[in-house]
Amino acid sequence: MAADPTAATRPESAPAPARVLEAEGLVKRYGEREALRGVSLSAGRGELVTVIGPNGAGKTTLLTILAGIVAPDAGRVSPGPREVGWVPQQPALYGKLTVAENLRLFARLERCSEPEATVERMLALTGLGDRAGDQVVKLSGGNRQRVNIAIGLLGQQSVLLLDEPSASLDPRQRERLWEFVLGLAEAGTAVVLSTHNIQEAERHADRVLVLADGELLFTGSPRRLKEAVGQEGDEGLEEAFVAFLHARGH
Amino acid sequence: MRWLLLKDLRLLRRSPLLVTLLVLYPIVIAVLIGFALSRGPDKPQVAFANLVPESASQLDLGGERLDTSRQADVLFRAIDPVIVKSRAEAVRKVRDGDVLGAIVIPEDTTQKLQSGLDPATIEVFYNAEDPIKSGYVRDTIKSQVADANNALTKRLAKVALGFLDLIATGGQYNFLGRQFDVLGLERSERILKEARSELPAGSPARAQIDQVMRFATLARTNLDLSDDVLASVGTPIRVRQVQLDGAATPLSSFSVAIAVSVSIMFITLLLAAGALALEREENAFLRLVRGLVSRTGLLLEKAGLAAVSALAVSLVMLAGLGLFVDLQWDRFHLWVAGLAAAALAFAAMGLAIGALTKEVRSASLLCVMLSLPLAFLALVPSGSVSPVLYDAVQVVSAVFPFKPTLEAIDAALNDSRSIVGPLLHLAALFCAFGVASRLALRRFA
Structure with missing residues (x-):
C-alpha cells in the first residue's frame, strides 16, 4: 500500500522486464461466434498491463483463458494456472466466513507451507488486520475486493490477473484499490487487468492492450496509443481510444 | 477436500x-x-336417540333374552355419542351443525326384531358440510349396523339350530314357563324299531313302519346337515386372504x-x-x-x-x-x-x-x-x-x-x-x- 497512486507509469526507455507471462495465438469460439481471434500477449515482472475494449470485446474471455479456467480452442499460455493468481470480477468469497477464515481456507487449499503466517501477511498487506474477525458479508465493497485480491495472491505467484477490479467501487474505494495494485507491481508482480475505465489505464498502466471483437488491435504504452491516432496536447486517452476504434471500423 | x-x-x-x-x-x-x-382418527360426534321404551328393550330369541339397549355399546366404540331424547332433537342437532350425524332407533325396533316378519329399520341423518367427515360417519355407521345385523343373524341361526336339534334328537322345551317333552326323530325311530320287533314276521304293518323309519332316518340326517346350512346363512360370505405379491408390512x-x-x-x-x-x-x-x-x-x-x-x-x-x-x-x-x-x-x-x-x-x-x-x-x-x-x-x-x-x-x-x-x-x-x-x-x- 506504500505506492503513490499518482506515480507516473514506467518510462518507455527503461529496459524490458523479464517476461513472466506469455500467450500466443489464443483462439476461442462459442458456436459460430469467435470470442478471441489469435490473440498474443506477454507481461514482464513488475509490469502493469491493462486490457481495454468495448463490451463484448473478449476481455473476460482472455483473462479466464490466461487463468486456466477456460481452455482455448487454439494457442498456448505459459505458465500454467497454478502459477498465476486470479481475481474474478465479483469477489469469490464466503460471506459467512470471516476475513481470516476465508484467507486461511484458501491458504490451506493452496497448500501454503505456513497458512497462519500467510494469513497474517495478507491481513497486513490488505490493511484489514482490525477486520480479521468480521464476516465478509459485513465488509464494504472495497474491502471485499481487497480480500478477493489477497486470496488471488495467496499462492505468491509472479503473475496476477484481475478482471475489472474497480467496477462497482466508489472513487475512494477505487483509490485504495489502486494503491494496493501498484504496491504489488512495485514489489515485482506482473499485473494484467481488464477495465472499462480508460482514465485509470492512462494513469497507471505501463502498457495497454486494445481488444475489439476478439481481435488484439493495439499493444503499447498509453502515449503510443495517442500517437497512433495523431493526438497531441492535453486530450485524454479515452478520446484517443474511441478515435482508434473508429479508425479500425469498430 | x-x-x-x-x-x-x-x-x-x-x-x-x-x-x-x-x-x-x-x-x-x-x-x-x-x-x-398411536391415537387413530378422532371419533365423530353423532347424536343418538334410542326411542325404544326401557320396558320393551328386551328381545326374546328362543327363550334367550337379549337387551337391545346394550348393543349400542358396540356402536359407541366407533362414535362419540351425544344422547338425545327425541327424533326431532337429533335432527335439529344435525341441522345446527352441533353433530356430524344422528342415529335414531324407533320405538318399534324390538317388536319388529321379535316378530321376525318385518326388518327393523333405524334412521341415520348426516351433515354433509364436511364431505370427508360425513363420509367417515356414513361408513362407520354402516359398518356398525352391518356388525349388529351379523350378530343378530348369528343369534337367530343359533336359536333355529336349537329348534332343529330338538326336532332331530328330542328333549325338554320351555314355553311360557311350562316344560314340554319333545319326542324328536331319533327317539321316534327307536320307538318304531322296538314296535317293529314286536310285530309278527310277515305282518303288513312292518312295511309301513319301515317306511316311516326310513323317513325319520332321512329327516334326521338332513337336519344334521342343516347346521352347516344355517352357519352359512349367518355368514354367507367368508373371506380367505392370500397375499400374492408385495410386503406383509x-x-x-x-x-x-x-x-x-x-x-x-x-x-x-x-x-x-x-x-x-x-x-x-x-x-x-x-x-x-x-x-x-x-x-x-x-x-x-x-x-x-x-x-x-x-x-x-x-x-x-x-x-x-x-x-x-x-x-x-x-x-x-x-x-x-x-x-x-x-x-x-x-x-x-x-x-x-x-x-x-x-x-x-x-x-x-x-x-x-x-x-x-x-x-x-x-x-x-x-x-x-x-x-x-x-x-x-x-x-x-x-x-x-x-x-x-x-x-x-x-x-x-x-x-x-x-x-x-x-x-x-x-x-x-x-x-x-x-x-x-x-x-x-x-x-x-
Missing part, C-alpha cells in the same frame, strides 16, 4: 435457521406420525418407512443441491476448480456432507418414531445400510440439480418441484390407473431414488423383502446421477 468439508460445516453452524430446521424437521415429523399412528411400520423416505429425500436433496449452488452463488466455484480442488472431488465432498448429515438426522427420526411404533432394533445395521444408500443416491440427484442452477434459492425450488411429484408417483398403487399409465409411472419411479429408497427402508425396518435389490438400484442411481452432475458441471459451470 477436508478443509472444504470443515468450511461447509462451519457455514452450516453459522446458519442457525437452516440447522434448526434440519434438526426440528425430523423430530416434528416423527412426533406427528407417532401421534397419528403393518400399516404403521410402512408409514414410518414413508416418513423416513420423505425426510431423507428432502434433507439430502436440499443440502447437496444447496451446498453446490452456494459455491457458484458465492463465485467461489471457479476459484476452487482452478487447480485447488478437482470438480469430481468437489462433488464427492458435497455428496458426503449431505449424505452423512441426512443419515444422522434420519436415524434420530427413527429413534423418535421408535417411541410410538415397535421397531426391530436388531436390524439396525440394515437401517444404516438402507439409509446410507438412499442418502447417497439422493445426494447425487441433488448435485445434478445444484449443478444446473447458480443460486441456492433456485436449487431449493427445483428440488421441491421435482421431488414432490416423484414421491407421489412412487406411491401410486397398481390398479388405480390404467395399465399403460402405471407402466409409465413405474419407469419414471425407477429412474429416481424415492421408490428404491422406500423399498430399501421398508426392507430394512420390516424384513418385508430382500434389501439387496433396492440397494443395488440405489447404487446404480448414485452412479448415474453422479455422472450426470459431473457432466452438468462441465456444461453449465
